[in-house]
Amino acid sequence: MKSAVIVFPGSNCDRDLAVAFEAATGAKPTMVWHRDTQLPDDIDLIGVPGGFSYGDYLRSGAMAARSPVMQAVAQAADRGVYVLGICNGFQVLTESGLLPGALLRNAGGHFVCRDVALTVENAQSAFTSRYAAGEAISYPVAHHDGNYFADDATLDRLEGEGRVALRYAESVNGSARNIAGILNDKGNVLGMMPHPERVIEAAHGATDGKRLFDGLVEGLLARA
Amino acid sequence: MKARIFVTLKGGVLDPQGRAIHHALEGLGFDGVNDVRAGKLIELDLADGTSDEDIDAMCRKLLANTVIENYRIEKVA
Numbered sequence: 001m002k003s004a005v006i007v008f009p010g011s012n013c014d015r016d017l018a019v020a021f022e023a024a025t026g027a028k029p030t031m032v033w034h035r036d037t038q039l040p041d042d043i044d045l046i047g048v049p050g051g052f053s054y055g056d057y058l059r060s061g062a063m064a065a066r067s068p069v070m071q072a073v074a075q076a077a078d079r080g081v082y083v084l085g086i087c088n089g090f091q092v093l094t095e096s097g098l099l100p101g102a103l104l105r106n107a108g109g110h111f112v113c114r115d116v117a118l119t120v121e122n123a124q125s126a127f128t129s130r131y132a133a134g135e136a137i138s139y140p141v142a143h144h145d146g147n148y149f150a151d152d153a154t155l156d157r158l159e160g161e162g163r164v165a166l167r168y169a170e171s172v173n174g175s176a177r178n179i180a181g182i183l184n185d186k187g188n189v190l191g192m193m194p195h196p197e198r199v200i201e202a203a204h205g206a207t208d209g210k211r212l213f214d215g216l217v218e219g220l221l222a223r224a
Numbered sequence: 225m226k227a228r229i230f231v232t233l234k235g236g237v238l239d240p241q242g243r244a245i246h247h248a249l250e251g252l253g254f255d256g257v258n259d260v261r262a263g264k265l266i267e268l269d270l271a272d273g274t275s276d277e278d279i280d281a282m283c284r285k286l287l288a289n290t291v292i293e294n295y296r297i298e299k300v301a
Contacts, residue, residue, distance in 0.1 A: 095289065102292045105239075106240065109243070149292055
């Protein structure tokens with residue numbers, strides 16, 4: 001079980017995500033710098049972490065999405081490698097075209113940093129298999145640009161195909177249809193604004209995020 | 225050759241920055257401002273002979289996110 005975490009200049013959740021990957025897989029992930037053009041061979045899981053890559057210049061995630069390593073991530077995703085993008089990682093995945101839509105400035109104009117109530121909409125995905133459909137959970141959010149936007153046809157398609165993985169159960173940032181996390185059409189790429197890696201051990205004060213990593217790794221090992 | 229790229233949010237896309245500017249103008253006593261939309265101006269200094277197609281590709285591939293933004297190219301002599 002090999003995992004990697006991408007590191008951009010300005011990433012700040014890369015080490016937290018590495019801790020979560022290591023806790024779930026039992027092995028340290030490879031940290032891959034944004035200028036690298038190759039990922040480790042036989043990679044199973046790639047994390048695109050939160051932070052402020054390239055200082056959010058131009059648009060959040062825009063510069064990171066065009067960095068050399070994202071070409072390799074896109075090719076890996078196309079081969080079926082699992083990719084988890086959290087917060088700025090979600091923004092990078094939409095800017096890369098790996099996920100549809102875009103993340104706009106929060107509707108209220110403010111940076112939102114707190115625990116939020118979420119509903120697991122799709123518990124069939126590789127990322128959510130240890131949750132129950134409709135389960136109420138809580139993850140922290142910390143973002144300024146988390147207001148998910150897509151045209152109505154795209155939103156209808158996402159809903160119809162079960163690709164809304166997580167939905168906010170309260171008003172957070174103005175996201176279309178309260179979308180907090182979406183899957184790609186093959187189900188191997190998940191982008192989400194909330195931070196499961198910040199709630200994986202008792203010392204964090206909550207452990208709702210642990211099942212995401214454990215379930216994902218369990219599923220990947222069963223598949224191998 | 226220089227080009228100016230104007231990047232603006234599409235019509236239906238919420239613009240909290242524009243709304244905040246609008247409120248600030250009202251706070252300064254400027255009545256009669258119906259709406260404010262904020263955008264970006266990006267100035268490019270280009271090699272002479274850069275094709276319109278290339279400038280357009282720069283906009284589509286990086287400078288604007290066409291899911292949420294429109295762009296307009298203005299070439300400056």
